[in-house]
Amino acid sequence: MGALTTQADRSVAKLTEEEIIHRVVQALGVATPPFPEGPGGDCAILDTTRGGRRYRASTVDSVLLGRHFDLACAGHRAGAKLVNRNLSDLAAAGATPSDGLLSLLLGPDVDVAWLEDFAHGAGKAAAKAGLDLVGGDICRAPAGMFAGTLALQGFAHRVLTRRTATVGDALFVTGQLGGSLYGHHLDFTPRLAEGEWLCGQGEVTACTDLSDGLAKDLPGLLGPKLDARVDLTTLPLSNAAQALAKADGKPAHEHALNDGEDYELLFTVATDRADFLERAFRQAFPLTPLTRLGATEAGSGRLLDLATGEPVKAKGFGHFG
């Protein structure tokens, strides 16, 4: 069963808008609170004591059929991806997930059972993270089209962000990088627990999540006044990156730098506390790989290769169309 169907009686076109909403809400399951905190009104109504913390982190992201997953992808994997890639942004901020709004653009040929499976996967991923899906909308789109957009709110006592590192900070990354197309881009666990924990450590100075690849996301973390000098031989290579390297002959570290969709955390730590932070992290998360990649220095947002001293440019950076 794929996202689209040629059988009219399996498609969303046979249903009314109300029937589609009903089925989606049912499939979202426990992730959807009852009205008026959940769907059914003009707005979802939430108590502002919710979260009970000083900062709210707000983010939005989409998945589109043919771009973020293909026709053969099971609905629940696509739904989980939409939720988890958004949660990865909250993880980078160190925020605890609170509530989200789900918006769907549906072509008339979207398969109803696939859509329910999508909502089921989204609801399950949300429930696992303590995220309430409080509302949304559906909208008719041209045939062949399916897009899901999720807007999230999370809360934190302190919030991690980008561009706040200083000269000499140590640079760390969680997990293993590269080759996400082999499956990781659909099946990953957002680093929420790690992000919340890092947020509680005062020596962590900046954080982002890796969605476009280390080479492209690092400048965003650093901002315009810092470089990072990185030992490329220390890059944590995923098995998929190594397999891809064998298949296409490119060095595995290029996959780790450029493949994107790693959904790992990239963060900086005050240099005199870096050893302590590293030990404490390993104790708190014995199953999460942690790699110290190098250190920041005065510069202009560049990734410098420790071996050559040369800047490493992001590959695959191109035009939008």
Place this chain on the structure above:
Amino acid sequence: MGALTTQADRSVAKLTEEEIIHRVVQALGVATPPFPEGPGGDCAILDTTRGGRRYRASTVDSVLLGRHFDLACAGHRAGAKLVNRNLSDLAAAGATPSDGLLSLLLGPDVDVAWLEDFAHGAGKAAAKAGLDLVGGDICRAPAGMFAGTLALQGFAHRVLTRRTATVGDALFVTGQLGGSLYGHHLDFTPRLAEGEWLCGQGEVTACTDLSDGLAKDLPGLLGPKLDARVDLTTLPLSNAAQALAKADGKPAHEHALNDGEDYELLFTVATDRADFLERAFRQAFPLTPLTRLGATEAGSGRLLDLATGEPVKAKGFGHFG
């Protein structure tokens, strides 16, 4: 200049993702606060003292090229529509707009200048309502496609919602109804001031905004245990509804009941306070038409015609495809 272009050098395809985001953020103007409260991080970071009220109202809605506006529609009108139809949902809740996330799906043939005009219109409508556009994302879509999704948060001391009216409440509607296709569906002012004011009146028992037409939205307001008996001769007819009626021969009141996209407020008031509320409203909003349509009674979410006693069904209610 339309939404799509056949000239490659005018299209978004000539730009990088970063360049498109830069142009959109520039065009949003004062509606976009600086980083980290605005765009540029994984999340926008907001202080939870923002709004300073007990409830948060959360809502999302989209506009799609070819469905909510056509190829000939100026960008700023489409952008304003996206913002204003979302603000209309906050108005129905009586909430004050706070912050929003803007998500765009762009085909490679979207015209850059049209897109900037869209963002300009969205930013202007947001700024007028005190709404900050704090973040968003853009995503590549198939040719011919443009969709904008906006997720909004607003705050209120008390929040109006649906399904909270009781037997005997008076039913009111603001403005004039029908014929929105003649222009009102693009150019309207969401009833934010009226919604906030109604929210402050304890005798207002339930409220919604009219997006699908009175006949379809009324059952949502009433819930499953109330009917409303309405004098159809009192329906406030817009000039456009009357012009349409002349053109197509249908009674004008059918347009007022079914056309949709009125973006007016439909609300109920405790019966013994209805006269007082009506006078106070006219004093507070001398330029906003207000019509008392009838009253609620025990039932099942139906609109009953006062003249015949018969239920009036929504027209054009149909399948999704």
